Amino acid sequence: MAVTLLSLMLAAAAQGGGLLPPPVPPGNPITQSKVLLGKTLFWDEQLSSTRTVSxxxxxxxxxxxxxxxxxLGxxxxxxxxxxxxxxxxxxxxxxxxxxxxxxAxxxxxxxxxxxxxxxTPxxxxxxxxxxxxxQLFWDGRADQVFRDPITNQVVLGRFAALESQVLGPPVSEVEMGHEGRDWNDVAARIAAAPPLALSGGPTPDLAAWLDGRDYPAxxxxxxxTPEVTPSRIAMAIASYERTLVSDQAPIFAFLAGNTAALTPQEQRGFALFNSPRLACNLCHFGPRFTDDQFRYTxxxxxxxxxxxxAVTGDPADEGAMKVPSLLNVALRPPYFHGGQAADLAAVVDFYDRGGDFDGPNKPPTIHPLGLSAAEKADLLAFLGRPLTDxxxxxxxxxxxRPVLYAESGRQPRLYGRPTAGAAGIEPVMVAAEPPLAGNPSLTIGLDHGRGGALAALVVDTADDPLGHPVQGALAFLALGPDQVRHLIQLDGAGPGGGTASFSFTVPAGAAVVGQxxxxxxxxxxxxxxxxxxxxAAAEFTVF
Structure with a gap:
């Protein structure tokens, strides 16, 4: 496909210029302190009930x-x-x-x-x-009007989709919350938590700013004022998210007139992307390559x-999902709302065949395209480096960003191996919560035990890494005089159908660190x- 100067000029005009600063709600102006607080909260896994998800x-x-x-699949x-x-x-x-x-x-x-x-679904x-x-989320349920999650009073009347979006995950029983959690619970948790205490290493700006202070400070x-409130948590996180603007992708230099910013193949892909034949730019236009609308494809x-x-109640929106920005799209596999496409090549193939399913609101622009292998390669070249900051x-x-607890090596370490019960089903040790000094609730669970059976959670100060037999089971604890046994009847029924859990308070203070x-x-x-x-057994090292 030959790329003429005119076609490139038309393509560039279709996408507009570079990114302007994002809109800011008048009631939540951006300040450096608020951004740093939001960054701290965004990366703090203590925001979740189990202290494992940020x-x-x-x-x-x-x-x-x-x-x-x-x-990973x-x-x-x-x-x-x-x-x-x-x-x-x-x-x-x-x-x-x-x-x-x-x-509890x-x-x-x-x-x-x-x-x-x-x-998540x-x-x-x-x-x-x-x-x-x-609007944010695939269905756009987080809109520009931000309401206090406790009083339902309007706090910010416009440009506040980010604040609205923050309110969902911390109280979701799937994403971050416990059953029945509300934002008063979230705020109380944060007020009592040492900032980023679980992190394996904060960024230099956060380390200098935190300076050993607590969240009220x-x-x-x-x-x-020092009050930790739901609305303030949301406004701080949103302020941080407003700084996450990727305006240094090569496409912006190209749109500013530097034609050398894209290779010839990338330029061919750009022209093809904006061509009347493909018309990708009907939905993916402007400097972010999205129209922020919702479509069923x-x-x-x-x-x-x-x-x-589900948000509008309009049958014309059935199955419609938010049109995503294509900036940095090469970094975001798998694709679509369910991860159905493993890579960008699969996305291009999907649109080349005109989608996989039909519906009355499917746009007529979604139809077989008849792309050649060379055209697909050009499109993929354009969707990669040119759009990536x-x-x-x-x-x-x-x-x-800080190092997450999940990446820190501070998690409980499983060792040994299970001894199977009836039907050959092996009981599973559930140990992921942080052994942080002062953690008021560290929960250890058992999955796939015999339902209704009596179980013992044994905690010891010494291990036996090779294991020794106890009533036919392999014990990987020393089972010495310091052991403590907690007897629990499992919920559920039948082989593999039983579960149990037990919560501990980890003592506070420097004296317990390293134990x-x-x-x-x-x-x-x-x-x-x-x-x-x-x-299997689990080792917990207090930090």
Missing amino acids: CGSCHLPEAGGSDPRSL GPAVTHPGPDGVFGTPDDVLGSPGVVRSDA GLYVADPVYSLAPQV RRSMGVVNAAYSP LFLEAFG GVRPQAEDPGRA PRLAARQAPFD RRYAQWFVADPGAPGGLAAS
């Missing part, structure tokens, strides 16, 4: 502001879709959230995931450049997910060798 857990800058874990990131059955075409690659739990911190067996982390959207969108600097049957219609993958400011504890579950099970099944 906002940033599902929105990593190096993944374009989305969740790279979805790309497998049960840990799979939602079974509306049919509730794993391994069928409606499965969704989502984000792992929290183990289902109650307000004890685990509740979920009908789908039992005591494994639950998974949609793919996470990119948070980078989200500040420009008038940080809120005092950012808002003038035939990724899955409409009945599987109502999309925008190099600072994201490099984690350069403003896309730098190790070892835990293992033992389950009375007549179907096990010697009548006793066991989980």
